[in-house]
Amino acid sequence: MNRHQRWTGARALLVAFAGFMAGLAHGQLPILEGLEYPPLNANPPKAEKVVLKNGMRLFLLEDHELPILNITAYIKTGEIYDPPGKTGLAGMTAAVMRNGGAAARTPDEINEALEFIAGSIEVGMSDEYGTASLNVLVKDADMGVQLFADILMNPAFQEEKVELQRGQLIEAIRRRNDSPLQTAFREMQVRLYGDHPYARYSTMESAMAIGREDMIAFHREHFHPEGIWMAVSGDFQTDDIVQKIEKAFEGWNPPAVERPETPAPQFKPGGIYHIEKEIGQTFIVFGHAGIQRTNPDWHSILVMNDILGGSGFSSRLMRKIRVERGLTYGISTNFFRKNLDGFFFGYASTQHQNVVELIELAKETMAGMRANPVNDLELALVKNQNINSFVFLYTSSAQIAAQSLVYQFLGYPEEYLENWTSNIAAVTKESVLAAAQKYLNPDEMVIVTVGQREKFGRPLEELGEVKEIRLESPEK
Amino acid sequence: MIGNRFVRFAAPLISACVALCLTASAQNLEERVVEHTLDNGMKLLLMRRAQSPTVALHIWVKAGSVDEPIDRTGIAHMLEHMLFKGTRQLGALNYEAEKPLLDKLDELHAQYDPLKVADDLSEEQAALRDSLKAEIERVQEQARELVVPSQVSELYEYEGAIGLNAGTGTDFTNYVVSLPANKIELWMRIEAERMRDPVLREFYTERDVVMEERKQRYEASSFGRLSDALLTTAFKAHPYGTPIIGWESDIERLKRPEAELFFKTYYAPNNAVVTIVGDIDIEWVIERMTQYFSDIPAQEIPPRIGTKEPKQIGERRVYVKFAAEPRLQVAYHKPTIPSYDDFVFDVINSLLTSGRTARLYKALVEERQVASSVRSVNGYPGARFPNLFMIDIVPRSPHTPTQVERALYAELERLKNEPVSDRELQKVRNQFQADFIRGLNSNAGMASQLGYYELIAGSWRYTQTLLDTVNRIDAEDIQRVAREYLTWENRTVAVLVREAPAAQEEAGK
Numbered sequence: 001m002n003r004h005q006r007w008t009g010a011r012a013l014l015v016a017f018a019g020f021m022a023g024l025a026h027g028q029l030p031i032l033e034g035l036e037y038p039p040l041n042a043n044p045p046k047a048e049k050v051v052l053k054n055g056m057r058l059f060l061l062e063d064h065e066l067p068i069l070n071i072t073a074y075i076k077t078g079e080i081y082d083p084p085g086k087t088g089l090a091g092m093t094a095a096v097m098r099n100g101g102a103a104a105r106t107p108d109e110i111n112e113a114l115e116f117i118a119g120s121i122e123v124g125m126s127d128e129y130g131t132a133s134l135n136v137l138v139k140d141a142d143m144g145v146q147l148f149a150d151i152l153m154n155p156a157f158q159e160e161k162v163e164l165q166r167g168q169l170i171e172a173i174r175r176r177n178d179s180p181l182q183t184a185f186r187e188m189q190v191r192l193y194g195d196h197p198y199a200r201y202s203t204m205e206s207a208m209a210i211g212r213e214d215m216i217a218f219h220r221e222h223f224h225p226e227g228i229w230m231a232v233s234g235d236f237q238t239d240d241i242v243q244k245i246e247k248a249f250e251g252w253n254p255p256a257v258e259r260p261e262t263p264a265p266q267f268k269p270g271g272i273y274h275i276e277k278e279i280g281q282t283f284i285v286f287g288h289a290g291i292q293r294t295n296p297d298w299h300s301i302l303v304m305n306d307i308l309g310g311s312g313f314s315s316r317l318m319r320k321i322r323v324e325r326g327l328t329y330g331i332s333t334n335f336f337r338k339n340l341d342g343f344f345f346g347y348a349s350t351q352h353q354n355v356v357e358l359i360e361l362a363k364e365t366m367a368g369m370r371a372n373p374v375n376d377l378e379l380a381l382v383k384n385q386n387i388n389s390f391v392f393l394y395t396s397s398a399q400i401a402a403q404s405l406v407y408q409f410l411g412y413p414e415e416y417l418e419n420w421t422s423n424i425a426a427v428t429k430e431s432v433l434a435a436a437q438k439y440l441n442p443d444e445m446v447i448v449t450v451g452q453r454e455k456f457g458r459p460l461e462e463l464g465e466v467k468e469i470r471l472e473s474p475e476k
Numbered sequence: 477m478i479g480n481r482f483v484r485f486a487a488p489l490i491s492a493c494v495a496l497c498l499t500a501s502a503q504n505l506e507e508r509v510v511e512h513t514l515d516n517g518m519k520l521l522l523m524r525r526a527q528s529p530t531v532a533l534h535i536w537v538k539a540g541s542v543d544e545p546i547d548r549t550g551i552a553h554m555l556e557h558m559l560f561k562g563t564r565q566l567g568a569l570n571y572e573a574e575k576p577l578l579d580k581l582d583e584l585h586a587q588y589d590p591l592k593v594a595d596d597l598s599e600e601q602a603a604l605r606d607s608l609k610a611e612i613e614r615v616q617e618q619a620r621e622l623v624v625p626s627q628v629s630e631l632y633e634y635e636g637a638i639g640l641n642a643g644t645g646t647d648f649t650n651y652v653v654s655l656p657a658n659k660i661e662l663w664m665r666i667e668a669e670r671m672r673d674p675v676l677r678e679f680y681t682e683r684d685v686v687m688e689e690r691k692q693r694y695e696a697s698s699f700g701r702l703s704d705a706l707l708t709t710a711f712k713a714h715p716y717g718t719p720i721i722g723w724e725s726d727i728e729r730l731k732r733p734e735a736e737l738f739f740k741t742y743y744a745p746n747n748a749v750v751t752i753v754g755d756i757d758i759e760w761v762i763e764r765m766t767q768y769f770s771d772i773p774a775q776e777i778p779p780r781i782g783t784k785e786p787k788q789i790g791e792r793r794v795y796v797k798f799a800a801e802p803r804l805q806v807a808y809h810k811p812t813i814p815s816y817d818d819f820v821f822d823v824i825n826s827l828l829t830s831g832r833t834a835r836l837y838k839a840l841v842e843e844r845q846v847a848s849s850v851r852s853v854n855g856y857p858g859a860r861f862p863n864l865f866m867i868d869i870v871p872r873s874p875h876t877p878t879q880v881e882r883a884l885y886a887e888l889e890r891l892k893n894e895p896v897s898d899r900e901l902q903k904v905r906n907q908f909q910a911d912f913i914r915g916l917n918s919n920a921g922m923a924s925q926l927g928y929y930e931l932i933a934g935s936w937r938y939t940q941t942l943l944d945t946v947n948r949i950d951a952e953d954i955q956r957v958a959r960e961y962l963t964w965e966n967r968t969v970a971v972l973v974r975e976a977p978a979a980q981e982e983a984g985k
Contacts (some may be wrong), residue, residue: 029565031665032631040658042529065527066913099832111832116903118910120831137910164842171848171872178698178800278799280695281688312633312640313560313626323625326684329692349692381634388636391656395528396917 044394047231047404048238052246054253055226059405060241061233063397069138069234069241070398071148074409075130076227080197080262081218086210088169088202090222093215094125095165101156102147110147119144121151127198128339129410130222138235141244149248152228155219162212169207176201177471180277180450181347184285187469191273191446192287192343196265224257225249229409231401265289265341270444272466274453282355282451286362287345288441293337293412299423300431301335301439306382307374307432308366308440309333309346314381316365317346327354331362335439339411344439352455356462359447366442373429386424393417505916509926509936510758514766516774517746521926521936522761523753525919529657531754532639532919535667536927538749539742540647541720542781542860548734550722553644554686555735558676559651560628560642563669567627567677577619578677582732584612585680589729616681623677631666635659639920646716646858648931654920657755661764668768671743679732687728690721698800698972706805706970707857709794710864714785716857746774751927753919785809785862792968795977803972804877806884807864808961812855813933819945820957821865825854826904827896827954828867828887833903836867839887846875846883859932864968865961877971891958895951908946912939 047059079090098121101107114121119136121144132152136144177183186201193199232241267289291301302310309317309332317331331348350358394400407416448469453460460466512520544551564571591597591605632640632653640653651670655663694700704719711717721727752761788809811817828836829852840847849870856866871880915921929938971977 031565031669032662035661035665037658037662040529040656044528063527066916068913068917108833115831115833116899116906118903118907137913164845167845167872168848171870174873175801175848175870180696281691283696313629314633319625322685323678324620324681326681327688329685329689349696350688351691381630385633385636388634388656389638391528391530391636392638392654395530395919397527 047401057229061397061401071134073132073230077130077222078128087200087206091125093218094123097155098123100158100161102150103154145248180283184448184450188285188287188448229405233397233401273448275450275469281349283349285347286445286447288445290343300435303427304432304435353457356458363442369436373433519749521751526755531657532654532923534751534923535651536749542715550727556644563673569622574622647860664768702972705794705796710968744775749930751923753923804869805970807866821854848872888962
């Protein structure tokens with residue numbers, strides 16, 4: 001059997017673009033002469049979709065390579081639903097669901113049972129959704145699925161563990177300014193979004209205001225089988241595992257939930273902010289209003305951002321600021337898409353001396369994206385990178401199963417992955433220029449620096465009026 | 477990347493296995509990994525995993541920061557950066573025209589670098605410094621005209637590479653990438669060229685990048701600062717005490733010919749291991765690897781460092797003042813692979829911090845609530861030489877590092893005084909088995925595991941040795957090892973503080 005025949009599959013995902021190399025290299029590269037790639041036929045298996053009677057959706061993929069069972073559940077909830085004055089409730093609820101006992105089992109009993117078989121269950125919370133995962137050896141599937149269901153359906157929220165988690169949250173609040181990058185990133189979002197739920201964060205007061213009853217209510221209002229989509233993969237027979245899951249979640253039919261609408265963000269004007277901190281380097285984060293997950297221009301925006309600062313060493317920002325000038329170890333930009341308007345951001349760190357220079361270079365580079373079309377080589381590199389690496393979205397059964405639900409779950413456009421290659425291929429210099437002009441706004445950014453201002457080589461005021469942010473002391 | 481042991485200390489546990497399936501999988505690995513050595517001594521470890529049409533391609537070189545000359549620290553890491561700058565043909569428009577410019581830059585920097593960092597320059601010297609700088613910038617500009625920047629990474633990225641990276645540790649340097657499986661030959665051509673004929677162009681700009689990396693990793697991070705202090709305090713003789721990235725005053729003097737010399741000394745095929753895991757035809761890979769790599773000559777590798785860290789004879793303690801909340805690291809000297817006691821430490825490591833039922837998590841985080849997190853590492857900062865067992869604790873206010881230390885030592889005493897129960901030991905064994913199974917689930921993970929153990933332990937089969945040995949380790953072993961190594965004499969304590977601790981202040985008055 002030769003290597004050309006090995007990748008037999010009905011659907012050719014990828015085709016190598018022979019002959020491009022010479023162009024990329026600005027000349028013929030002898031070591032690439034005669035190099036040809038056999039076609040790569042990828043035919044990833046498809047997950048099977050089953051809807052349980054209680055509304056829970058399963059996306060299942062059998063994989064008999066290793067004797068394991070993986071479940072990742074995506075849950076319709078999120079930190080955006082934290083009630084006023086109780087920011088942190090969603091995250092604490094998730095943590096205490098996992099750590100506070102469930103059904104008839106104490107926290108210790110759950111941990112002992114699970115860790116003896118080296119299994120794991122985790123429950124997590126991010127801004128617009130929750131997650132829960134189960135990983136066990138398939139021989140322990142019965143016990144694993146039962147514990148998993150207990151934790152999702154009947155968490156006990158043991159008082160002692162509520163207090164432990166509150167203590168942990170308070171410690172995290174005390175330490176939230178230990179990392180300069182984390183500090184700059186948080187403050188950038190706060191200056192951008194004001195008090196919108198996308199930028200809220202817990203305080204000592206909100207941590208103290210959260211009680212066990214709040215968690216019970218949050219769980220009741222947000223954890224509902226209709227809002228739970230599960231990616232299930234591993235060494236099982238699909239019918240068997242569906243039955244197991246169905247049985248474990250049997251009788252869970254809470255009343256339907258209504259999640260409050262999140263108001264549309266009202267972005268604040270740009271500005272320059274500084275936070276004084278005695279550290280060896282200054283951290284810089286800049287950002288402005290961004291886009292929603294459903295944005296129809298996404299592929300042009302992605303290519304545009306990759307050329308600007310999203311793609312490794314070859315991006316313009318990396319080339320100008322790192323490779324040519326040695327001013328930073330790394331600089332990158334990204335569009336953080338959300339259900340409502342997300343944000344664009346970039347970050348870097350540099351010695352105090354060079355802060356203003358670096359920010360100027362970054363703004364100039366962004367302005368350059370808006371002024372002129374990108375060149376053919378940049379465009380070809382980024383488009384091909386995005387098309388050719390697509391195959392890596394399908395490297396494990398757990399990944400394929402999760403992939404098959406997550407885009408739909410999070411509200412991306414229909415057929416998001418199916419149309420990926422053709423949508424990237426359709427991006428042009430014109431559409432990239434239009435995306436830059438519409439979605440990049442270097443003159444209206446929130447810029448936050450964290451470092452030692454008196455050591456800056458040039459005053460930060462050269463960039464505009466500077467507002468100093470004073471951090472609360474951890475004791476407060 | 478800092479020299480960690482990959483698989484053994486990876487992530488929280490995910491899955492489990494009983495003895496029966498373990499045996500099956502282990503045999504499976506023995507059957508699936510193909511070992512082949514080229515005539516020039518380059519070792520290939522190949523494993524077919526056809527779950528997707530992708531492949532992980534790793535080169536592991538047995539040259540890390542421990543192999544550096546004592547006053548050229550950072551050269552291994554600097555070289556790792558430089559190997560992305562190309563070869564005579566990669567990254568170059570006209571190497572013949574470029575070469576004299578690169579030589580000229582070396583000469584100019586030899587004069588300029590000492591002036592740049594000197595204090596109290598005379599007016600003449602300052603003028604010379606400024607004119608040299610101007611000249612450097614002029615020549616650099618000329619040289620840049622002849623460069624195709626970042627071409628090595630662009631060739632890979634264009635073809636859909638992910639995870640293109642390199643890492644320098646104390647013990648090794650690795651170069652890793654994953655590609656769609658039909659592009660393996662591109663990798664072979666680029667990598668053979670890199671190993672045969674690198675050109676370390678843009679050296680002095682990249683040196684500035686590395687200085688920024690140093691500031692970011694070591695000077696602006698509480699963890700970086702604390703770890704640095706712990707290691708320099710724990711090791712007085714052995715280079716494990718030296719930061720992998722190098723001392724600032726060494727980095728700013730590094731020269732291109734020095735990096736070339738380090739390359740010529742250590743980057744030989746017989747000092748490298750290649751691991752390829754993914755959708756491959758093993759025979760075809762061996763045939764092509766022979767074609768592309770076998771003309772690179774083997775060479776003699778100089779003797780490795782023989783300095784041994786002398787036995788520590790009393791606690792060492794270091795404070796680090798930094799603008800962050802307190803943090804604590806405690807470390808104990810211990811032997812390394814293949815010592816039996818190193819395996820016992822693997823078990824102790826798991827007992828203490830692996831999961832929510834682990835002893836330190838339960839005692840410090842849940843019960844006494846003096847810490848918000850605790851983790852430990854066996855084999856810190858490397859494993860080619862005797863190393864440390866290190867415990868890293870984030871205290872929870874209002875508890876001080878001192879209180880946390882007391883709680884930690886109480887748990888360590890328990891290890892010495894009470895035999896571990898059978899069930900607890902069995903739990904740890906199950907967890908090791910789970911780690912093993914979990915490791916089989918990713919091309920890149922397997923490629924790392926095979927390369928790491930081949931280089932550090934002398935054989936990729938170490939994974940099996942580890943499982944077998946862990947199954948033999950009993951409660952007595954743990955007590956003996958705890959008593960022998962987890963002692964006051966043998967420990968180093970590093971504490972991160974915002975302000976000088978009161979007692980110290982008084983002593984200083």
